[in-house]
Structure formats: structure tokens, C-alpha cells
Amino acid sequence: xxxxxxxxxxxxxxxxxxxxxxxxxxxxxxxxxxxxxxxxxxxxxxxxxxxxxxxxxxxxxxxxxxxxxxxxxxxxxxxxxxxxxxxxxxxxxxxxxxxxxxxxxxxxxxxxxxxxxxxxxxxxxxxxxxxxxxxxxxxxxxxxxxxxxxxxxxxxxxxxxxxxxxxxxxxxxxxxxxxxxxxxxxxxxxxxxxxxxxxxxxxxxxxxxxxxxxxxxxxxxxxxxxxxxxxxxxxxxxxxxxxxxxxxxxxxxxxxxxxxxxxxxxxxxxxxxxxxxxxxxxxxxxxxxxxxxxxxxxxxxxxxxxxxxxxxxxxxxxxxxxxx
Numbered sequence: 001x002x003x004x005x006x007x008x009x010x011x012x013x014x015x016x017x018x019x020x021x022x023x024x025x026x027x028x029x030x031x032x033x034x035x036x037x038x039x040x041x042x043x044x045x046x047x048x049x050x051x052x053x054x055x056x057x058x059x060x061x062x063x064x065x066x067x068x069x070x071x072x073x074x075x076x077x078x079x080x081x082x083x084x085x086x087x088x089x090x091x092x093x094x095x096x097x098x099x100x101x102x103x104x105x106x107x108x109x110x111x112x113x114x115x116x117x118x119x120x121x122x123x124x125x126x127x128x129x130x131x132x133x134x135x136x137x138x139x140x141x142x143x144x145x146x147x148x149x150x151x152x153x154x155x156x157x158x159x160x161x162x163x164x165x166x167x168x169x170x171x172x173x174x175x176x177x178x179x180x181x182x183x184x185x186x187x188x189x190x191x192x193x194x195x196x197x198x199x200x201x202x203x204x205x206x207x208x209x210x211x212x213x214x215x216x217x218x219x220x221x222x223x224x225x226x227x228x229x230x231x232x233x234x235x236x237x238x239x240x241x242x243x244x245x246x247x248x249x250x251x252x253x254x255x256x257x258x259x260x261x262x263x264x265x266x267x268x269x270x271x272x273x274x275x276x277x278x279x280x281x282x283x284x285x286x287x288x289x290x291x292x293x294x295x296x297x298x299x300x301x302x303x304x305x306x307x308x309x310x311x312x313x314x315x316x317x318x319x320x321x322x323x324x
Contacts, residue, residue, distance in 0.1 A: 045186050045233070049194050049226060060194050063137060068187035070145035071152055075179035078149075079156045083175070087160055088168055094161055095251045101154045102244030103302055107310075109237035110303025112230075114311065155182060158244070193229075197222045239292055242299025268294030 086093050159178045163171055196218055203215025246265045253262035268291055276287035 045189050045193075045229065049190055057195075057198055059137065061191055063141060064187055064191050064194065066137075066141045067144045067148065068183055070141065071148045071187070072179065072183045074145065074149045074152045075156055075183065076176065079153050080172070080175050080179065083156050083160050084168065084172055087164055087171065091164065092255065094157065094164065095248050095255070097157055098161055098244050099248035099252075101157055102241040102248060102299075103306065104150065105154065105237045105241030106245070106299040106303035107241075107306040108303075109234045109241065110300060110307045111311070112234045114307050152179075158240075193222075193225065196225070235296070238299040238303060239296045240299075241303070242295035242297070243291075245298055245302060246295055264294075264298055268298075 086097070156175060156179065159175060160171065163174050166174065200215040200218030200222070203211045204219065206212050206215070246268060249261045250265040253259055253265075271294060272287045272291045275290045276283040279286045
């Protein structure tokens with residue numbers, strides 16, 4: 001009797017270890033998948049605070065909560081099932097989809113650079129507040145959720161591609177973990193950013209002590225934080241988008257047998273290996289920097305081409321038509 005009990009306990013211990021290992025594997029895979037989507041995450045974090053600028057401070061957090069719920073709904077109810085079905089029945093379609101998304105990221109990054117250079121207004125959030133007119137909250141939330149859908153789709157497809165070799169159930173669990181974690185991270189950071197100036201003002205009102213100086217510093221730092229976050233987001237989009245295109249071209253060359261498609265990947269890969277081998281202890285870091293620069297160059301070229309096609313060429317056509 002006792003022998004059977006010990007055997008049962010031993011079996012339970014083995015199952016518990018297997019379950020713990022499985023949880024660890026899911027956590028590690030979710031971490032890798034989330035890291036691959038870093039560029040989109042930074043952009044999502046940089047974009048969202050604009051939607052609540054100019055609103056009653058009491059409404060900022062409730063609106064961010066509504067946007068976060070809409071973002072989670074996008075990921076879990078629409079994007080996740082579609083992505084899993086594609087990965088199960090049309091796995092070859094993931095590479096073209098990733099490349100389309102990568103091209104979109106390059107376009108978004110290049111477009112934001114073009115907007116800064118040409119002094120055009122940036123994005124839908126600015127349109128909603130144009131002329132100091134604050135839009136209805138429902139319009140703000142729906143606009144933010146529509147923008148988030150594209151970014152969320154990119155996050156989920158990039159994450160899925162990272163764990164495509166996992167069984168279907170594991171993929172589903174990993175993507176749910178990624179969706180929950182990234183949504184909590186992005187909108188938690190957004191909430192901290194938009195309330196930083198309020199916290200700073202409260203601290204600044206306490207007198208002339210350390211708290212007051214800290215509060216004034218927080219208020220003064222807010223514009224710089226948003227500007228830095230926006231710049232990092234632009235750079236990350238161009239780099240991540242270019243890297244997705246590099247890998248996608250390599251995969252397509254193997255699928256289609258067209259070696260010419262793999263040339264950009266091979267150029268960057270050979271440059272990375274050369275730097276890695278020539279720089280000793282710093283080889284790993286400098287090799288990564290080389291790969292990042294190569295990816296960013298490709299991303300900027302592709303993004304600039306798309307911006308030219310969608311913005312500059314139609315604008316020149318309109319000017320020519322008006323001249324005639």
C-alpha cells in the first residue's frame with residue numbers, strides 16, 4: 001500500500017516537473033517572441049499618448065483603459081485565430097505576410113521622417129485635435145483602436161513566426177501570453193507617461209524642497225521624454241522592418257529557388273561576420289551593430305520608395321495637372 005502511494009507521489013512529482021518545464025518553455029518562447037516585436041511595441045507606446053493630449057486629465061486614464069481593452073480584443077478575438085489558422089494550414093504564407101508587415105513598418109518610419117522634414121502634421125491623433133478642437137471620446141478610442149489593430153497584427157505575426165515550430169496548442173498559449181503581457185506593458189507605460197506631468201505638478205506644489213524640485217523636473221522632462229520615445233520608435237520601426245525584409249528575402253529565395261533575392265541578406269551577413277571576426281572581444285556587439293545598420297539601410301530605402309509612391313508622386317501629379 002505504502003509502495004503504491006510512494007509510486008503515485010513519484011508520478012505526480014514527475015508530472016509537476018514536466019508541467020513546470022513546459023511553463024518555463026512557454027515563458028521563454030513568449031519572451032523571445034516579444035523581443036522580436038520590440039520595434040512595434042516602442043512605436044505603439046510612442047503613438048498612444050497623443051490621443052489623450054488636450055483632454056480633461058480626469059478622462060485620460062479611463063480612455064487609455066478603453067484603448068487597452070480594444071487592443072486586447074484585437075489581438076485575442078481577431079488576429080490570434082486568423083494567425084493560428086494560417087500557421088497551421090498555410091505556413092508558407094507567414095513569410096509574405098511578415099514581409100508586407102515589414103514593408104509597412106519601413107513605410108511608417110520613413111513617413112514620420114518625411115513628416116518631420118516637410119513639417120506635415122503627424123498622424124490621426126493630431127487630426128483629431130486639429131485647431132484645438134478635442135474630438136468626441138468615442139472617436140478618439142475608435143481611432144486609436146484602428147491604428148492599434150495594424151500594430152497589434154504586426155506584433156502577433158512577428159511573435160508567431162518566432163514560435164512557428166511549436167505545436168498548435170503551445171503556439172496558442174504563447175501568443176495569448178504575448179498578447180496579455182505586451183498590452184499590459186504598452187498601456188501601463190502609456191498611463192505612466194500621460195500622468196507624469198500631473199504627478200510632477202502635485203510634487204512641485206509642495207514648496208521649495210526636494211519634492212518640489214523633482215516635480216518641476218518631471219514636468220520639464222515630459223516633452224523631451226515624448227520626443228525621445230518618438231525618435232526611438234521611428235528608428236526601431238525602420239530597423240525591425242528592414243530586418244524582417246532581409247530574412248524574408250532569404251526565406252523566399254529558398255522557397256522559390258531565386259538566389260538573387262538572397263543577395264541583400266548575404267551582403268549584410270558577410271559584413272556582420274567580417275566585423276565579428278576582426279574585432280575580437282567586441283565582435284558580437286559590433287557584429288550586431290553591423291547587422292542593425294544594414295537592416296536599417298534596407299528599411300529606409302524601402303520605406304522611402306513607398307513614401308514616394310504614396311505621397312510625392314501623387315502630389316507632383318496634382319501640381320502638374322493644376323499647372324495645365
